[in-house]
Amino acid sequence: MGSRSSHAAGIPDVDSIRRDTGFSQACLLRLHHRFRTLDRNNKGYLSRIDLQQIGALAVNPLGDRIIDSFFPDGSHRVDFSGFARVLAHFRPIEEEDTGIRDPKQPEPLNSRMNKLRFAFRLYDLDGDGRISRQEMLQVLRLMVGVQVTEEQLESIADRTVQEADEDGDGAVSFLEFAKSLEKMNIEQKMSIRILK
Amino acid sequence: MEGADLAGKILSTWLTLVLGLILLPSAFGVSLGISEIYMKILVKTLEWATIRIEKGAPKESVLKNSASVGIIQRDESPMEKGLSGLRGRDFELSDVFYFSKKGLEAIVEDEVTQRFSSEELVSWNLLTRTNINFQYISPRLTMVWVLGVIVRYCVLLPLRVTLAFIGIGLLVIGTTLVGQLPDSSFKNRLSELVHLTCCRICVRSLSGTIHYHNKQYRPQKGGICVANHTSPIDVLILTTDGCYAMVGQVHGGLMGIIQRAMVKACPHVWFERSEMKDRHLVTKRLKEHIADKKKLPILIFPEGTCINNTSVMMFKKGSFEIGGTIHPVAIKYNPQFGDAFWNSSKYNMVSYLLRIMTSWAIVCDVWYMPPMTREEGEDAVQFANRVKSAIAIQGGLTELPWDGGLKRAKVKDTFKEEQQKNYSKMIVGNGSLNS
Numbered sequence: 346m347g348s349r350s351s352h353a354a355g356i357p358d359v360d361s362i363r364r365d366t367g368f369s370q371a372c373l374l375r376l377h378h379r380f381r382t383l384d385r386n387n388k389g390y391l392s393r394i395d396l397q398q399i400g401a402l403a404v405n406p407l408g409d410r411i412i413d414s415f416f417p418d419g420s421h422r423v424d425f426s427g428f429a430r431v432l433a434h435f436r437p438i439e440e441e442d443t444g445i446r447d448p449k450q451p452e453p454l455n456s457r458m459n460k461l462r463f464a465f466r467l468y469d470l471d472g473d474g475r476i477s478r479q480e481m482l483q484v485l486r487l488m489v490g491v492q493v494t495e496e497q498l499e500s501i502a503d504r505t506v507q508e509a510d511e512d513g514d515g516a517v518s519f520l521e522f523a524k525s526l527e528k529m530n531i532e533q534k535m536s537i538r539i540l541k
Numbered sequence: 542m543e544g545a546d547l548a549g550k551i552l553s554t555w556l557t558l559v560l561g562l563i564l565l566p567s568a569f570g571v572s573l574g575i576s577e578i579y580m581k582i583l584v585k586t587l588e589w590a591t592i593r594i595e596k597g598a599p600k601e602s603v604l605k606n607s608a609s610v611g612i613i614q615r616d617e618s619p620m621e622k623g624l625s626g627l628r629g630r631d632f633e634l635s636d637v638f639y640f641s642k643k644g645l646e647a648i649v650e651d652e653v654t655q656r657f658s659s660e661e662l663v664s665w666n667l668l669t670r671t672n673i674n675f676q677y678i679s680p681r682l683t684m685v686w687v688l689g690v691i692v693r694y695c696v697l698l699p700l701r702v703t704l705a706f707i708g709i710g711l712l713v714i715g716t717t718l719v720g721q722l723p724d725s726s727f728k729n730r731l732s733e734l735v736h737l738t739c740c741r742i743c744v745r746s747l748s749g750t751i752h753y754h755n756k757q758y759r760p761q762k763g764g765i766c767v768a769n770h771t772s773p774i775d776v777l778i779l780t781t782d783g784c785y786a787m788v789g790q791v792h793g794g795l796m797g798i799i800q801r802a803m804v805k806a807c808p809h810v811w812f813e814r815s816e817m818k819d820r821h822l823v824t825k826r827l828k829e830h831i832a833d834k835k836k837l838p839i840l841i842f843p844e845g846t847c848i849n850n851t852s853v854m855m856f857k858k859g860s861f862e863i864g865g866t867i868h869p870v871a872i873k874y875n876p877q878f879g880d881a882f883w884n885s886s887k888y889n890m891v892s893y894l895l896r897i898m899t900s901w902a903i904v905c906d907v908w909y910m911p912p913m914t915r916e917e918g919e920d921a922v923q924f925a926n927r928v929k930s931a932i933a934i935q936g937g938l939t940e941l942p943w944d945g946g947l948k949r950a951k952v953k954d955t956f957k958e959e960q961q962k963n964y965s966k967m968i969v970g971n972g973s974l975n976s
Contacts, residue, residue, distance in 0.1 A: 385886055399647050401643075401649070402648060405640055405644045406640060406957065406960055411640075411644040411881075432645065464635075464641060467637050474839035489965040490961030491666065492965035493968075494971075495783065501631070501632045501969075505632060522634065526635055529638075535915060537646055539649065
């Protein structure tokens with residue numbers, strides 16, 4: 346008769362998701378509720394179309410790139426654990442995360458490095474670990490649409506790659522990317538605080 | 542033998558009670574006051590339950606004072622402020638942060654999708670289905686909840702189902718009988734009587750308590766009545782207070798039978814599915830209907846789909862192109878007693894009706910508003926927005942520019958182009974491109 350209350354028991358692998366993402370129980374319940382709302386036909390996973398239906402995401406210039414980040418390695422489905430893991434990149438950094446960490450544990454998903462990796466992957470279209478000038482041009486084109494001419498865009502792309510590229514290979518590697526943004530307050534710009 | 546006798550006796554007493562206490566007063570539009578007493582007891586119980594929950598819960602978790610506050614802490618500054626970093630405004634690698642954050646925020650919570658799921662309550666109303674984050678508080682509360690379940694499922698549900706069957710049955714039989722008469726004002730008055738009586742019975746079958754405000758603005762003949770849409774019950778609520786000509790698609794099954802019966806008694810406008818695609822045909826038929834001043838006002842829901850009653854979405858301009866006087870009506874349900882929103886992707890009609898019949902009650906306010914007409918130099922879209930704002934303000938709902946059909950179709954590219962334009966202006970428009 347429609348008892349829709351989300352219990353933790355309804356989420357598969359909730360403990361391992363909680364460990365990996367660092368989300369609290371209450372946050373995970375909210376995200377699971379959201380996951381089920383987005384999953385229109387109750388398939389148990391999300392496909393690209395489900396995410397494209399979100400109006401505010403579809404008008405975002407980088408909407409397609411963001412959607413792609415949920416489907417790594419050419420997959421077409423994302424289950425709740427994958428969904429939560431991507432969102433975990435945007436979890437704000439709390440005090441307990443910055444304390445002494447056990448080096449044997451994997452880095453938390455919302456660390457500064459991992460946030461930068463997420464942003465890097467938005468640029469790196471083919472996933473080869475380097476942003477080439479061509480990839481930069483393509484992403485820029487996504488962001489400006491038809492509003493900017495090809496010459497202007499090329500000069501912007503050239504300038505950006507040149508500024509960040511240190512070893513002169515004409516592409517920006519992840520370390521060069523991280524170095525060029527070392528002064529930026531990533532923690533604040535790439536964090537979404539979920540209220541209770 | 543004895544068993545069958547006993548069952549027969551119980552059934553007949555039950556039916557007599559129902560007839561005497563509910564059906565006859567409905568036919569005469571009179572109320573015996575039983576519903577009012579029920580509502581008073583209900584309100585007192587819910588107040589008591591709320592106090593218990595607030596006492597029992599630790600202080601920090603009682604923080605949401607408005608159910609429609611979002612779950613994310615949002616920074617609503619415009620694109621210019623969100624993007625400006627340490628340096629002047631050229632393209633930066635870090636620009637991607639702003640867009641990705643906005644994108645992920647939309648994934649976690651967006652204005653539109655949340656309007657298609659039921660509104661969350663600030664305090665629990667003793668129904669499991671609205672229990673998202675409330676925890677176990679005390680044995681007394683649980684007992685009251687169990688009592689509530691028993692009352693709802695074992696006492697109210699059979700009563701309501703009986704009434705619903707009687708109501709629909711009477712409607713079909715009554716309108717078919719009236720339809721046999723030749724056209725005359727007597728026939729119209731009789732069909733009104735049949736409609737009103739059956740609607741009142743159906744409303745009682747949902748334990749509906751409706752407050753009508755500003756009855757002097759009730760839609761007149763030859764006009765178009767426009768309202769926000771939350772569920773199919775909206776129709777029932779409006780027709781209890783006056784007769785309307787309905788517009789809609791021909792359905793199959795039970796709905797189809799009801800539609801065919803109703804159209805015999807008074808001229809509703811039902812379209813075949815194929816005819817709905819032809820906008821000119823639809824407009825023509827509606828224009829013909831309102832041109833005849835003796836015909837009942839048309840009832841239209843311009844949103845085109847059910848929204849969860851916290852906001853009003855884009856009004857489709859088709860209804861506003863027909864001309865004539867528009868009578869706006871705002872409908873606001875009180876979610877404390879029962880959730881009237883029909884989430885058609887989650888529940889089909891039958892499970893939706895069962896949910897409604899096992900809620901406490903349906904309580905709503907209906908505001909009739911002064912008629913509006915299209916002004917000089919205003920096109921249909923502007924007129925539609927004007928009416929939409931008026932309804933949103935009256936009903937206390939938020940206004941959204943999005944199209945309710947978004948839940949089925951993709952958003953138009955023009956919105957994306959706007960964002961791209963804004964961004965381009967920032968990185969190129971400042972002219973400071975070092976080559």
